[in-house]
Amino acid sequence: MTTRKNEIWSNYQKEIADDHYYFARSCIRQNFFPAAENLYIDILRNVLGKDVFDDARQTTCTGIAYHSGLLPFETTMTVIARQFALMNEAGYENFVVSCVTSFGLYVETLETWKHFPETEHKIRKALKKATGKTFEIPKNLVHASDVIYKFREGLAAKIELRLINKKTHEPLKVVDHIGCHYAKIFPQAGIGGAEYPYVLAGLIDEWGGEQVDYPERRHCCGFGFRQYLLKSNRGYSVTNSKKKFDSMLPYKPDLIIANCPGCTFFLDRWQYVIAEQDGKTYGENGYGIPVLTYEELAGLLLGYNPWDIGLQTHQVSVEPLLDKLGIKYDPVMKYKGLNGEDLGKPEQPLVLKCI
Amino acid sequence: MLYEELDKDVRYIEGLKACLSCGVCTAICPAAEVSDYDPRMVVNIVQQNDEDELEKLLKSDTIWRCGECLSCKTRCPRGNVPGYIIQSLRALSIETGLFIESEQGRKQLAVKRTVGDHILKYGYCVYIDEVDNDMYPEQGPVWSWLRKNRESMLKRLGTSYRKDLSGTLRNTSQESLDDLKKIFDETGGTRRFEKIEKFSNAKADELDIDFKEGKDDYFNYLYNE
Numbered sequence: 001m002t003t004r005k006n007e008i009w010s011n012y013q014k015e016i017a018d019d020h021y022y023f024a025r026s027c028i029r030q031n032f033f034p035a036a037e038n039l040y041i042d043i044l045r046n047v048l049g050k051d052v053f054d055d056a057r058q059t060t061c062t063g064i065a066y067h068s069g070l071l072p073f074e075t076t077m078t079v080i081a082r083q084f085a086l087m088n089e090a091g092y093e094n095f096v097v098s099c100v101t102s103f104g105l106y107v108e109t110l111e112t113w114k115h116f117p118e119t120e121h122k123i124r125k126a127l128k129k130a131t132g133k134t135f136e137i138p139k140n141l142v143h144a145s146d147v148i149y150k151f152r153e154g155l156a157a158k159i160e161l162r163l164i165n166k167k168t169h170e171p172l173k174v175v176d177h178i179g180c181h182y183a184k185i186f187p188q189a190g191i192g193g194a195e196y197p198y199v200l201a202g203l204i205d206e207w208g209g210e211q212v213d214y215p216e217r218r219h220c221c222g223f224g225f226r227q228y229l230l231k232s233n234r235g236y237s238v239t240n241s242k243k244k245f246d247s248m249l250p251y252k253p254d255l256i257i258a259n260c261p262g263c264t265f266f267l268d269r270w271q272y273v274i275a276e277q278d279g280k281t282y283g284e285n286g287y288g289i290p291v292l293t294y295e296e297l298a299g300l301l302l303g304y305n306p307w308d309i310g311l312q313t314h315q316v317s318v319e320p321l322l323d324k325l326g327i328k329y330d331p332v333m334k335y336k337g338l339n340g341e342d343l344g345k346p347e348q349p350l351v352l353k354c355i
Numbered sequence: 356m357l358y359e360e361l362d363k364d365v366r367y368i369e370g371l372k373a374c375l376s377c378g379v380c381t382a383i384c385p386a387a388e389v390s391d392y393d394p395r396m397v398v399n400i401v402q403q404n405d406e407d408e409l410e411k412l413l414k415s416d417t418i419w420r421c422g423e424c425l426s427c428k429t430r431c432p433r434g435n436v437p438g439y440i441i442q443s444l445r446a447l448s449i450e451t452g453l454f455i456e457s458e459q460g461r462k463q464l465a466v467k468r469t470v471g472d473h474i475l476k477y478g479y480c481v482y483i484d485e486v487d488n489d490m491y492p493e494q495g496p497v498w499s500w501l502r503k504n505r506e507s508m509l510k511r512l513g514t515s516y517r518k519d520l521s522g523t524l525r526n527t528s529q530e531s532l533d534d535l536k537k538i539f540d541e542t543g544g545t546r547r548f549e550k551i552e553k554f555s556n557a558k559a560d561e562l563d564i565d566f567k568e569g570k571d572d573y574f575n576y577l578y579n580e
Contacts, residue, residue, distance in 0.1 A: 027480040030523040032498075034483075035512040037523050056521035057531050064480040067423040068466050069445035070551075073366060075544035082534060104425075116365050130537040180424040187429065194429045220385045224422030226466050227386075231490065231579050233462075236422060238493075239389045272495045310512050315495045335500070337507030346500035354497075 009192030017094035017140035022087040026099035029261035035310025040295040063101040068226035085133035095138040100260035103143040104181025145259035159301040163209030166326030171210040172254040176200035179260025216247035221263040241270040275352035286353035288316035370439030380427035392420035394437035419459035455558040464555040465578040478527025
C-alpha cells in the first residue's frame, strides 16, 4: 500500500559515488555470515562492473570495543585515520563500510573533526607518531547497503526473479530492519533519514515485494554492545528482538532483511532462542522467519546458488523462502563441504523447525 | 576534580548542552525498558554539578546499563546526547578506578579480555576460533556444526580463513597488528586496558577469587553471573 508516509524518505538524500570503492570489512559479518562480503564484492565487480579494492592491511575500526566503554575515543579515531591512510595509499577516494556500527563511527569521527578541529590535529599527530602515516579524508563515505540501493534499478533489470510468491502470485511481505547507527546518530548520513530510512525499503519496492510497516519497525535489535557480549546481560538483547518479532508477527512476514551485520545475526539467532525457551516460533508451520542481508537477497534474485552464498550458515532455515520464490536448490548439497565432502548435519533444535 | 576531567572530553562537551528533563530520551530508550536505567536521571545528576553525586554515579551500575543504540540522539529536542554522556562517564569511571565498585562496572574486565584482547590478537573484535557454544549458547546448532567443520566449509564458501591474503577471515599481518598496538600505546588504549586489569586484580583479591589472565575464575564469575 502506498501512503504519504512511504514518500517522506525522499527528502533525505545523499551522494553515493558511482565507482572505485575502497571496501572495509565487518568484524561480525565475516564471522557469522562468512560468504556475504565476498558475494557483495562479486556483485559489484562482476554484475555491476565496478572497481572494488579489498585491502589485506585494513583492520577492525574497534567500534564494538568503543561502544562497550572499553577504549578512548582517541584510539578509535586514530584507527579510523589509519584506514583512511590505507585508502589513500591504495589510490582510492571513496570509502565503503560493510558494518553499520563502523559506518556510524566513521561519520561520527568526521563530524567531531568538523566541530573540534584541534581533535583532528591531535589524531593526525598521533597517527603519524605511531605509524608514520598521513591521510586525506575520503571524498565519499557510504555504507555498503547504500551502493546496492544506488544500483537497485540496474540490478532489477538483471535479476531473474521478483519478490513474488510463485504459487499465490502475491508480493512477498518483507520486513526491513535498519541498524540504529545507520541514521539515528546522523540522520543526514542515511537515505531517508532516521524516521523513514529507505535504503532497504527501496530494494523491496524495486524488486517487487511489499514493505511491512509494523509498530516496532524502528526499534533496536537489542545488540547493546557490552550487554550482548556478557552472558549475564543477554536478556537485554533477546528482549528487544522479541519485542520486534511480536510486533511484526500479525503481519505474517515472509522475510526479514537487515543492513547491519549485528542485527542480521541477532534477528536470526534470537528466533532460535525464543523458540527453545518459550516455545514460540514466528514463521509458518514451526519455522522461523528467514533473515537475510541485502546482498544475500540480491544474490538469490540474481540466481546465485543459495549454498554457494552461505545461506546454510543461518540458524533459521531459508528453504520456506526459496520455495515461495520458486528457487530450485539441491537439499543434499546444503551441508556438504569442499568438493562435496560429507560433513554431517547440524543437530535439530527441539522446537524451532529447521531443515 | 571529576567535573574538570569531564569538561576535557569532547563526547561530554557534545553530549550535554542544557537539559529540560522532558524525558523523551527515557521514553525511547531500549535499556530503560528492560533494566533499572533512566537516562533523564543520569543527565539530571550530571548537570547539577555536584561532585559527590557524580562520584556516586561513577560507582553505580547505572552508567553500564546503556546499550549505545543512540536513539536518544535522534530524539532529544535540545540536542543533548545521553549516550555520549554515558561514554564519558564510563571512561572516567575506569580512569578513576571507580568502576570496580559496581557489579556491572566490574564486568568491564570480561569485555576487555574478549573483544578488547581479540583486537590486538586478530585485528578484529570477533574471530570464529574464539566464539564457542559454551560461551555463546544462543549461537545454536548450525554455528556449532560450522565451527566444527570450519576448515572445509570456510574454504567451500571462498573465505581466506587463516591465510595471508585479502578477503574474509584472513590473517591480519603482523605489520597491521603492530600498527594497532602502536596506536593503542600512543592514544591511551593500552593504558586503559592496564587500568582495567590493575583495578580488577585488586577487587578480585578483595573478593578472594583467583585472578590470573585470560578466562580465569574472576573472568568466569564476571562473565556468567
